[in-house]
Amino acid sequence: MTPSHDLRGFLDRLRATGELIEVRHPTRTDGEISAVVKEVEPAGAPAVLFHDVIGSDLPVVAGVFGTRERIASAVGQPRAGLLDHALNVIDGGGPPPQTVEREDAPVQQVVISGDHVDLAQLPFGVHSKDDAGNYITSGVVLARDDLTGTINTGMYRMMITGRNTLTVNAAPDHDLGRVFARARIANRSVEIAIVLGHHPAYAIASQLKNPTSVDTHELVGALLDGPLRVTPGATIDLPIPADAEIVLEGRVDPADMEGEGPFGEFSYYYGSAQAPVCTVTAVTRREDAIFHDLHPTHAEHRCLWLFPGREARLLEAVRRTVPGVRDVRIPFMGGSLSAYIQVEKRKQTDGTQSVLAALAADHFIKHVYVVDEDIDIHDDEQVLWALNVRFQAGRDLMVLPNQKGIRMDPSARRVNPDSAAELVTDKLGFDATRPFYPTFPERADRPVAAYEDVNLADFLDETDLERVQRWSTFRKAAGE
Secondary structure, eight states, rough: OOTTTSSHHHHHHHHHHEEEEEEOOOOHHHHTHHHHHHHHHGGGEEEEEEBBBBOOSSSEOOTTOOOOHHHHHHOOGGGGGGGHHHHHHHHOOOOOHHHHEEGGGGGGGGEEGGGGGOGGOOBBOOOOOOTTSSSEEEEEEEEEOOOTTOOOEEEEEEBOSSSSSOOBBOOSSSSSHHHHHHHHHHHHOEEEEEEOOHHHHHHHHHHHHHOOOOOHHHHHHHHSSSOOOOEOOOHHHHHEEEOEEEEEEEEEEEEEEEEEEEEOOTTTSEEEEEEEEEEEEEEETTOOOOEEETTTTTTHHHHIIIIIIIHHHHHHHHHHOOOOOOOOOOOOOOOGEEEEEOOOOOOOTTTHHHHHHHHHOTTTTOOOEETTSOOOOOOOOHHHHHHSSOOOOOHHHEEEEEEEOOOOOOOOESTTTTTOOOOEEEEEEEEOOOOOOOOOOOOOOOOOOTTTTOOOTSOOOOOHHHHHHHOOOOOOOHOO
């Protein structure tokens, strides 16, 4: 792994491409930083680096994961090919991590442990107006799976509750939630490390939804085409990413549950839960560490959560049922509870089968739209066009009442008064593909065959060409 495979190297790339805004005005963590990041979101969701953070010696960066293009470029892939690349990485694995001595690990240039730990010294922020307190939103949690011995990583909301304590909200059906459940039965604690700031590939790998038999640190190496550098933890027996900015080491007592929330979530509604408590045993960091924050009610949250990991798994699942499926997309808008599916239709039932496969594969999805291969599912206008001219509700609408719902959907209905997790919702499938009969008309918006691939550079001067390209890029980024 080269030295540029860290957060600061990636920020240099964003600076060079104009995707990083730098704020030198003194800024507060009480919601002011989040307000600025949110305000610039419509302008392509740029990353924002705050150099002068009131009450902290550390700069804060947020918005790093704002667009699909940015995530794809971070791992050297085109956006259109990243889903298949992610599936290949999960299947093929990657190189084992490279262990370095602590003195060669930038993340352990400063080590604060024991009674000296004070989480108030770090610039944890408030993101939404009714949040219960300061939350860790960008932290990638690493733990050892007790059944396989591999390192597993994931991202969970974590509320700061004391000088050296925080809650870790890992749902029961998540990998870490299962580790906690087994540890609770065995009456033992679980060691974890919380990575705050690394190359984007570290967070991307945590969202790939790989089986626990696959070591996530190896997947990071596969994404970066080189082994991840790790070093022994200062107070825990876990391999720590050596080039991280900040790491919190700690132990979770799964039997010690505490209320956390409300917290503004991806659906733009608040969530609350009971979560186990982690006692932080050490804070390690670079001397000139950059604090990485993530805005949860912002495009970057949904982008990292959905792309490529969740979309790749959806693509894989639907293809198993309908081989003609070419692409899938879970739009960031609308609470990310919808899915678009592009299919090269081979059978009349391919549209409805795609709907059923998608809903079976991902219980977060509430509405599924299936379109033909001539519709670009990354262009909402084209999807809406297909829905209006190729869809008939009496023929093509599928209604599935009382399906498994999620807590973050405020319209879902609780079926068991004693369980906040048992929710049902009504789901819809829209088959907006062309029916198989010969009289269905062809599109009229296609150019003459000889001019299908017009090169605008042959017709426009540099100023106009740049204007068109800039507007196209902005429009796509803003739409995500």
